[in-house]
Amino acid sequence: MAEKTRQIVIPGETICTGNEFLPGDGAYRDKTDIVANRYGIANVFEKHVKVTPVTGAYYPRRGNTMIATIVDITFNGWLLDFGGAGNAFLPVSEVSRYVNKNEMKEFLDFGESVIVKVWDVKARGVDASMKMRGFGKIEGGMILTVGPNKVPRIIGREGSMVKMIKDATGCNVTVGQNGKVWVSGNDTGMEVATKKIIEFITENATIAGLTAKVENFIKDMGLKNNKPEIIAENTDEDKATEEVEN
Amino acid sequence: MGEYVMPNLQREKIEEYLDEAGKRLDGRNANEHRVIIVEDDISPAAASAIRVKVGKTEVLCGVHLAPTTPYPDSPDEGTFMTGVELHPMASQQFDIGRPKINAIELGRVVDRGIRESGFIDFKGLCIEKGEKVWQVFVDIIAINDDGNLLDVSGIAALIALGRARMPVYNEEEGRAEHEFTTNGIPLNKKAMSLNMTFHQVGKTIVTDVSKEEEHISKFRVSIAIGDNDGKPRITAMQKGKAGTINVTAMQDVLKSAEETWKELFPKIKEYAFN
Amino acid sequence: MAEGLYTKRFDGRTFEECRPMTAKVGVVPSADGSASFETGDTKAIAVVRGPRTLHPQHMQNPRTGILRVSYGMMPFSVWDRIRPGPSRRSEEIGKVSEWALSSVVDLSGFPNTVVDVFIQIPKADAGTRVAGLNAAAMALAHAGLPMKEMLSAIAAGKADKTLLVDVDKAEEDFHDGEGATDIPLAITSRSKEIALLQLDGKISPEELTTSIEMAKKACDDILKVQMEALKNAGVQNG
Numbered sequence: 111m112a113e114k115t116r117q118i119v120i121p122g123e124t125i126c127t128g129n130e131f132l133p134g135d136g137a138y139r140d141k142t143d144i145v146a147n148r149y150g151i152a153n154v155f156e157k158h159v160k161v162t163p164v165t166g167a168y169y170p171r172r173g174n175t176m177i178a179t180i181v182d183i184t185f186n187g188w189l190l191d192f193g194g195a196g197n198a199f200l201p202v203s204e205v206s207r208y209v210n211k212n213e214m215k216e217f218l219d220f221g222e223s224v225i226v227k228v229w230d231v232k233a234r235g236v237d238a239s240m241k242m243r244g245f246g247k248i249e250g251g252m253i254l255t256v257g258p259n260k261v262p263r264i265i266g267r268e269g270s271m272v273k274m275i276k277d278a279t280g281c282n283v284t285v286g287q288n289g290k291v292w293v294s295g296n297d298t299g300m301e302v303a304t305k306k307i308i309e310f311i312t313e314n315a316t317i318a319g320l321t322a323k324v325e326n327f328i329k330d331m332g333l334k335n336n337k338p339e340i341i342a343e344n345t346d347e348d349k350a351t352e353e354v355e356n
Numbered sequence: 357m358g359e360y361v362m363p364n365l366q367r368e369k370i371e372e373y374l375d376e377a378g379k380r381l382d383g384r385n386a387n388e389h390r391v392i393i394v395e396d397d398i399s400p401a402a403a404s405a406i407r408v409k410v411g412k413t414e415v416l417c418g419v420h421l422a423p424t425t426p427y428p429d430s431p432d433e434g435t436f437m438t439g440v441e442l443h444p445m446a447s448q449q450f451d452i453g454r455p456k457i458n459a460i461e462l463g464r465v466v467d468r469g470i471r472e473s474g475f476i477d478f479k480g481l482c483i484e485k486g487e488k489v490w491q492v493f494v495d496i497i498a499i500n501d502d503g504n505l506l507d508v509s510g511i512a513a514l515i516a517l518g519r520a521r522m523p524v525y526n527e528e529e530g531r532a533e534h535e536f537t538t539n540g541i542p543l544n545k546k547a548m549s550l551n552m553t554f555h556q557v558g559k560t561i562v563t564d565v566s567k568e569e570e571h572i573s574k575f576r577v578s579i580a581i582g583d584n585d586g587k588p589r590i591t592a593m594q595k596g597k598a599g600t601i602n603v604t605a606m607q608d609v610l611k612s613a614e615e616t617w618k619e620l621f622p623k624i625k626e627y628a629f630n
Numbered sequence: 631m632a633e634g635l636y637t638k639r640f641d642g643r644t645f646e647e648c649r650p651m652t653a654k655v656g657v658v659p660s661a662d663g664s665a666s667f668e669t670g671d672t673k674a675i676a677v678v679r680g681p682r683t684l685h686p687q688h689m690q691n692p693r694t695g696i697l698r699v700s701y702g703m704m705p706f707s708v709w710d711r712i713r714p715g716p717s718r719r720s721e722e723i724g725k726v727s728e729w730a731l732s733s734v735v736d737l738s739g740f741p742n743t744v745v746d747v748f749i750q751i752p753k754a755d756a757g758t759r760v761a762g763l764n765a766a767a768m769a770l771a772h773a774g775l776p777m778k779e780m781l782s783a784i785a786a787g788k789a790d791k792t793l794l795v796d797v798d799k800a801e802e803d804f805h806d807g808e809g810a811t812d813i814p815l816a817i818t819s820r821s822k823e824i825a826l827l828q829l830d831g832k833i834s835p836e837e838l839t840t841s842i843e844m845a846k847k848a849c850d851d852i853l854k855v856q857m858e859a860l861k862n863a864g865v866q867n868g
Binding site: 118120121122123136138140145147148149150163164165166167194195196197233234259316 | 655656662663680681682683692734736740741742743771772773774775776777778779780818819820856857860861863
């Protein structure tokens, strides 16, 4: 029986009772009880119990897409601020082309931003890579900070929300799981409109029927759902966005 | 105490949109102030204690009065002190412990804006010449920093002072009772002066900066302006940050200051004395 | 039921009754977690920032993150203005609160980092450290940090011969007969163990045992308030 129940739980709260249940992330066993180990949404799926946080800081995980900014350059790589504890490290060997150690600054300078993939999380820090297609340096546009827990809402079911925003404003929208969103278009006015829509989503993330509300919000802004040509060309960004979904 | 990291592309976008469209990333015009929200009754033990929110920037401000001995050089005048705490709860960039220079400067700019305007009637705070006067404390605590804590603190101080009540004075024991009268504290309401801070971002002079704008601005100028029979009169100023001001920028600042003052000053008066 | 000089509470509560409580999470938008907890004229705000890398580096622990708790009363929270900044009292309360919260928070997944909890009191009518703990436990949960259980805290106490909970300032200042005894206690939500205990006054061991039982019952009521605030904040998230 593949029943699936969801409820908000607080630390120490019993989610379910029975030896057949298995505690996963954010849960532990106390005798026959499965207990929440953090505040969040409890998911019970085929006797597997986990608690997904709904608030709090970002913790990188292997395979995550992050939007990050260069804060330091070492002899063999770059240090990236991604809005979490500490910095991530991007080794010179993990970029798309060969970079001479003398020209690292020319390739990626202080304050420049990148889309990277998390390829390892160790006690000492996070290692990042941007060798794959769809990852690399980003230029122009703006970066919004929405927080990691709002990411699924911005993306929407199978990317539906992000697609709706793109269709309305013609801007590229790339969502990093670290709670940063890169918005880039031909016109700053449209980028600002995109920002407004995204802020509307984050402020109303807990409201039921969000999609319809966002639709109305877009309509009220006087934006039409016209599909811009730029999206079709830029499949790389689309790919990065898709990868954000679990 | 994380360093504030600002991506280059963000800085360029903010500057470009301001210089080309005169607009900001939150949709505001360059000289547009965020909405001010004031809440009362934060602490029943204070002469007044309020919460002021400007956008997501939030401070708590309390006024406290206590009898004290006057300074020898002004035996019939009360005293005044402003304290600003940039508490680490408000921002990743604030440290715990003794006030650092940013908090000290902020406190002094707010203090000067109030003190130099003559807003507080110091002689009215005299209880007995040479013996007892009221000491007025204004304490401001940052709760959330989303830019322009300087002006939000100043606004909070004015409103809190305007709403403060005199404590009941116990003459025999020379102390304040745990009780308030219905009277306000002695103020020269006409002398009230409002401190406003303007930053140059890109080439544009910006009012009520966001945290991002504050971070990338070249300089800031704080101007406290009072009402001289309907005309603005400057009562205190302070230039901050390392950038320099040219003639045009100075004119732009003064123009923005006058516009902002005309719009904001009546609102603050309303909040303080309604 | 009560014998002695304090037979009826000043504010009309029963002796087992807490003052009206309200709680809220998400009160400071820029924080990783935040909450407020109010009981009568006592209010606490707690803000959580972290985990973030701990500096200086020699303070780091490679085996676990470190919880750091600070407590402070706002200058205008009481009748006599409090000087801003740390005092001996505030440092001690910060430390005992840190021990209490460390007993439920697990930072082993975040080595070399620090999690800061800032507790601030905007208004005070006794019981500020326990209100601070109630807010802090909620703020830590709100920050999504691993916690094996919640924690609720109450000041139990005694006025003359009468045992009571949620002592207010007037009761704390009760001087007649045996005077006032103040017992701040924090109780973990699941194991029902004591995470903070201080005592100030005069009380027999039997009375203390009863006080602890009364505190546990009061903490059950507090937990409901904390739980409701957290559940309401996340209820439509699913």
